[in-house]
Amino acid sequence: MDLLRHLRFFVAVADSRHFGDAARDLGMTQPPLSQGVRRLERQLGVRLFDRDARGVRITTAGQALLPSARELLRQAGELVDQADDLAIPDRVRLGIAGDLEDLLDDVVRALADTGAGVVPTVAGSVELVDLLRDGLLDLAVVRHPGVLDGLAAGPVLILPTRLEPSGSPAGLAQCELPIAVPPRHHQPPAHDQLVDALRRAGHSGDVVEAPGVTQRRALRAAGAAVQITPASARDGIQEGSECPPLRLRVVAPHLGHRRPEVDYRTGIAALEEALTR
Known part of the structure; x- marks a missing residue:
């Protein structure tokens, strides 16, 4: 593309x-x-x-x-x-950054609950933005910050995060293992911001780049790395972890490039509510 x-x-x-x-x-x-x-x-x-x-x-x-x-x-x-x-007209083509980890299900379900059929694509934020610009996606949830020229972006949504597995040290400064994260090319500005935040919190800043959710979980299960995963408000925030929050935005094409059969306003509202509740 x-x-x-x-x-x-x-x-x-x-x-x-x-x-x-x-x-x-x-x-x-x-x-x-x-x-x-x-x-x-x-x-x-x-x-x-x-x-x-x-x-x-x-x-x-x-x-x-x-x-x-x-x-x-x-x-x-x-x-x-x-x-x-040829496409089924009432389906919403949704792009989701793989960084959402366990919240992926909640995000897709929230859009499906509006009555729309959903065709999800999980990828890096840079790729999702390109697909939006090329007219191959209707909505996307992407990491912030990033380059979003030519698109309509909603407010920055800040999600609390926690260290996983649950037996990890309470604070980043006490954690000696690297952090399993998506590859830097998925969203370079957000990746660099995360590494800087880890170092400010007392961690070494060492990361292991793993492209898929399954691979990051496998590294965690093997004891080779820990993860910083988003935690919804109902899950609570891990005390003293000083984990940097996950910053996201819901992005759509500009008005002149939207498909008339897609209810963008309802879809955007559902996604933003799912990410902040």
Whole structure:
């Protein structure tokens, strides 16, 4: 999906001949747009634009590739439209960050209880954001902080956390085992923020990156690591653990990119309530 996203950047800049204007047209800020164009240039092995004080000019190579880029985007749009026609219309495509651990069931159930059919996808937050931008998800619960340009994001929801297993030391400063966490590439800013918080709380900051919930639980069961898992309000907060909270946001496409058959307001409200009750 990164190729299609970066091709959209390329076409937008080619049409406007200005990075700032292209970013505004795409509903995002300029830095990630510029980074995306540079990544596309590296992937293709050609320079697409000449940039200097006078502005942006498309190169000969860029001009030659532009029609093919437009055609690929057109075909991708047709593919998504065809898939939408084949899909069951009242189902909500929900993305869930794997960091939710034991709260995954509560989140999916809360959306299903609204009467909507739910098609869940569990993945890293960066991947979920890309799927939202590409029109392949309707809603997502993602880690905060992260880059959400071009999307509508709700308030930051702060969930208490606790050390698992239950026999772990009460405080992070007394815990000598590493923390089992999702891979950094799932959401780099949130990962780095967590490691900094662990060190401030007296832990070494050592982590074991494990991509799946099952693998993190296996590391915990083997005594090779501990976990910091979200705890709902009804579960209470572990006294003296100083565990950094889990920060989440419910994210949706902007109004102009939403499917009319999905009740976004009800879905967003149900997800936010499930995460904060």
